[in-house]
């Protein structure tokens with residue numbers, strides 16, 4: 001057998017050590033601010049300049065924190081660099097931290113888009129998010145598209161928007177073809193996470209779950225790891241070439 005094909009599916013839990021809060025946990029964004037959902041819902045966002053103003057402020061504050069990749073992100077990049085496995089990351093996160101840790105962008109499928117770019121809702125022009133945040137810092141509460149004046153939004157998939165069909169197809173193909181499927185820092189309770197686990201397990205992949213809380217797939221997993229992701233994932237991935245079978 002050749003080198004294993006490894007899919008590493010990641011959710012918010014891999015980035016909490018980098019200081020990015022999750023949504024539903026005890027210190028999650030929704031728990032602390034019930035109004036938060038409106039800031040990330042496309043209907044409210046397009047309809048209400050005040051929601052856009054608050055949304056830009058919220059994103060700018062997270063951007064200003066300049067979150068850095070942690071040991072788990074670095075371990076994934078190191079596995080890819082080692083050549084011991086064919087690595088594909090499928091992530092629910094929009095923070096770009098896998099790429100910042102050194103994983104080539106071509107290896108990363110971002111189900112929910114990226115916060116590292118903004119897109120014009122009128123003309124589709126895509127530009128770096130940092131430039132938009134600089135405009136917010138300079139006093140533009142709701143910076144419009146520099147080309148057409150349309151409403152700009154983050155290049156993430158907001159509530160009320162559909163996931164990109166091509167992105168979903170790529171994720172499903174990776175799940176179908178992998179030998180090992182790691183599910184890391186995700187509750188695996190929402191679409192499409194649960195569906196991808198089904199696809200991988202249905203095609204005979206070894207399923208390894210690394211998550212602090214129980215998931216609906218623990219009973220069918222080959223291995224369930226509860227310890228902190230920053231400790232567990234580097235160890236699990238380092239052991240892959242010898243121990244994955």
Ligand code: ZN
Nearest residue numbers: 120123145148
């Ligand atoms: Zn435009």
